[in-house]
Amino acid sequence: MGLAELVAGLGMLGASGWAVVQLWRGNQNPGDTSSIMALVYAAVGLPIALAGLKAAWPQPDDALELAEKAAGTLAGKVRKTEGRQLRALVGGDQERLTLTFTRRPYDRARGEGPEQGQLKGNGPSAGPDYPDIATYYQSCTKPRLVITGAPGAGKTVLSVELVRELIKRRKPDGPVPVRVSLAEWDTKVPLEKLLIDHVIKAGISEERATWILEHQLVLPVLDGLDEMDPGLTDGDGNPVRGPDGRQLPDPQAPRALAALKVLNEYGAVVAEQPLILMCRTDHYNGLPVTERLCHAVGIDIDPISYVQIQAHLTVLFEHDPRWRAFLDALPARWSDPQYGAVLRETLTTPWWLFLVKTVYDRSGDPSELFTCTTTQALRDRLLSLFIPAVVDSGATRYDAERVRRWLSTIACHLQNRPVAVERIHQHQLWPIAGEHHVRYLDAAAAGLLFLLLLLPVPLLTGIWSPELIGLISLGAVLMAWKAAGQAGDFPPCVPWGRVFSEATLLLLITGLPPAFVLAALGGLVSLPAALLFSGIGWDWFVTFIPTLIIFWSVWMGTIILEGSGISQAFTSMYPTDVNTAVRWRYVFRGDLLIGCLMFIAAGISTMTAWWVMSFSNTLTITSVPGLDIAAVGLLAVSARWVMVFGGGRRHLVFLLCLQGQLPRRLGRFLKWSHQVGLLRTSGGAYQFRHREFQQWLAATSPAGHGIT
Structure with a gap:
């Protein structure tokens, strides 16, 4: 039995038991009786609807064909x-x-x-x-x-x-x-x-x-x-x-x-x-x-043979005087006891031969490679000319010096992580701007956002009591503390084409009904709880139950919405080339869309719990102002949203803290680097074209560059 079936079953049993008690007590007018029966029908209908949905869902027998x-x-x-x-x-x-x-x-x-x-x-x-x-x-x-x-x-x-x-x-x-x-x-x-x-x-x-x-x-x-x-x-x-x-x-x-x-x-x-x-x-x-x-x-x-190298370069550069001189001198240098090993160790692999062709394709004298006395010197020479050759090969807004500085920053960041890695994810580059700087500023931004979301509460109620201000301030501090500890996982990424899509519909279908049931279940639990605490003389706690149930219903409803559909509908649906898909306006849009859906779930949870509690003769729900109930729900959903979703917020803070270490339009730069061959993709992430290129950039970068 799944979570949805369990919750629906508990809701049905609770609603049925409560209805029996209410009808047994009597003294209901026709409207009260209709409301009680409507709640029972709704609770009974939910498991039936879930069973029908499960029956219509593809069964294991269809799995092979569908797979x-x-x-x-x-x-x-x-x-x-x-x-x-x-x-x-x-x-x-x-x-x-x-x-x-x-x-x-x-x-x-x-x-x-x-x-x-x-x-x-x-x-x-x-x-x-x-x-x-x-x-x-x-x-x-x-x-x-x-x-x-x-x-x-x-x-x-x-x-x-x-x-x-x-x-x-x-x-x-x-x-x-x-x-x-x-x-x-x-x-x-x-x-x-x-x-x-x-x-x-x-x-x-x-x-x-x-x-x-x-x-x-x-x-x-x-x-x-x-x-x-x-x-x-x-x-x-x-x-x-x-x-x-x-x-x-x-x-x-x-x-x-x-x-x-x-x-x-x-x-x-x-x-x-x-x-x-x-x-x-x-x-x-x-x-x-x-x-x-x-x-x-x-x-x-196998290594590339000398015959292959000679024939390959001849086909490419036969009519270029620079390369003609290089090819004429290559046989003697290849067999030279002093310099031959340097050439053989380098040019017999496709990567280094590719660098030779790229570096000297348009300019420069390839014969200068004969002056390198060690393999490392020859490779350093080729790597140092790689970025300028790529930049000069086509029209671009970037200059070679800045490209090398930016790529060196990224390479140094990857090299100095606890476990050196090679995959470049945009959302994981924020420590480059100073890990503590970004964390603390993001924490401050999270606290400020929480305050802005709750600002309507005192404005609408007209209540500026010390208790309310203290509660909101404490919430802001907790939000800041939570944001400071976040690591920055894949943020929800929503292009316009997916706002009104099957993914959003899936999120609504899988997230909102459980939120409704949990809110109803919370309201049902409050009814016997109110009788119990009223019977033992805890009337002060009975007056607090509506607020507690509203907060719990909204909080659990948003958690269900988050866990039931968001990871499947958005976060896990990235294309293979993640970095091409993750545009940061999509990230901001994702935060806003998820926020809107969470507020919808909060509204449904609030109204459902309030409606169920209104059947109680013990709970004085009608004496609780609607704005106070709305304020409690707003407090819960604002806290949950700020805690869980902050990809766009943290990226904005990251950009403000960069101070020239990386380009402002980082995604565009990485995409350009991939298109011109400085980067490649692997498993949905960018990587440097070759590990030796990454290691060389990190080794030649100023010590500690980009690391705090």
Whole structure:
């Protein structure tokens, strides 16, 4: 039995019992009798209506068919999202290299697969013995695949292409590949819950998302196992770096090992549970063999060969004198015992080769790379020129210096969090402006908003008693204290098209009836309570019962409204690209819409509880002024609204505190950065184009910049 059925049943029993007592006592006129019977009919009709609604709702027998239809909808959304992601990753580079991969050495409970494969680019194929990535996966003896590669080897592009190709080949009853980031996954949360939440964010209802998972219609493509834990440190907490300057992976990696333990137990028959996992080669090789993904085939992305690099750059820049000189000198430099290793360690990965092409596409001399004597110096040179090259490549309102400063601020903020993360959510960037500053100013704003909402009470009643002023002031202090402790979760986000939509209707249907029933139940409870306290001589408390019941009814009604529909109707219905969807005027609109709905629920609760209590001969409800009752209801709903919903308010405070650290129109800047290739998207959040780019921005930023 659900909460709605329980509340409706209690309301029916309470109303029926109270009606029997009243009719037994007699002395009612026809109008009183009609009112009593109307209440009974309403209480009895509510469970019947709920039963009818439940009967009309899709039943478990229909779940498979509905899940397959929902999976088809999900596949279409994923296809569009991954298409945008691929365009952002590739950019204007129309000449894509062919990537090859080789089967990894067997780990544990191995599966069988071809020895090698490819992701074909615009150039020549690697050969007939190299199947494409989707064909490779489908030809494996077990549907579990591990993809590893060096930093910048092309794992993300490979996974995007794999997802897109699998969707093209998908049958109506086949699973939908969905890319999910593991970086911020709390392994205490079940994997099924993580996947359901991801499907919901793609625009599928929670119930249908659950059906999709129950019928195994999701193929998880899990990225970021190597991002779950910080790197290896020495006894003093300093990073331990390898010969190439990168921080070495931690072989203990507690979160990654916990994730692998969950994955190795996922599914009724683990060996038959489809799963794709991606990780950096050195991180995965550093983990104990006994803890790696079992019942899986592993592949490792190969470095780009010198022949591929030479042919690729020749096709792109054959008629450019700057590049012609570079290509003429490249063979000798490549084999040079002193400088060759620097070039080989850098240019053989797609990421660094992409940077070389981007940086020197329009200006500059690529031959200056030959002067770099270390791998780190060469990479620092390319990274320092990346933002200026992107800014110069097209008309934009931003200059390179400000873009670098803003991105460095964000990178430093991410790097200095308790657990370094890579996902950029707008609503979580507010600590950049000074965590204490934003918290305290937001607390002050919450208290002020509470005072403004309750200002009509003394104005309408004409009562400015010390007790009333003290009560309102205490409420403002409590609201400020509550706001100061909020962390800033996803705020409700409501475009105009969803104000008058199924989501709002769902919120009204699921939230308002329980609020009505709870208010009626509160009124019913007050009737015997009034008799009891009157019988023992507590008449002073009897006069307080109406106020207490009104406050309780409104408070519980708004809680029911909040819990029954808001998370499903708005917060959980974000598109996959959350940051594109979350425009802050939508956040303010969401706060206002939810506030209006909460005030409607408060009005219904107040009138219902007042009406039920009016049947009592003990409660002197008619002696309580209507404005006083309204004031109590306003106090409850104002407190609840200010406590729960403040995304727009906190963002406004965040903007006022920025002081130039980030652009005022932050969403527009992040969207532009994504469009030009400085950022990418993953799991509904922005990320820097590459982790090394983020780390370089944080390392070259002034110490402590943006952190308080």
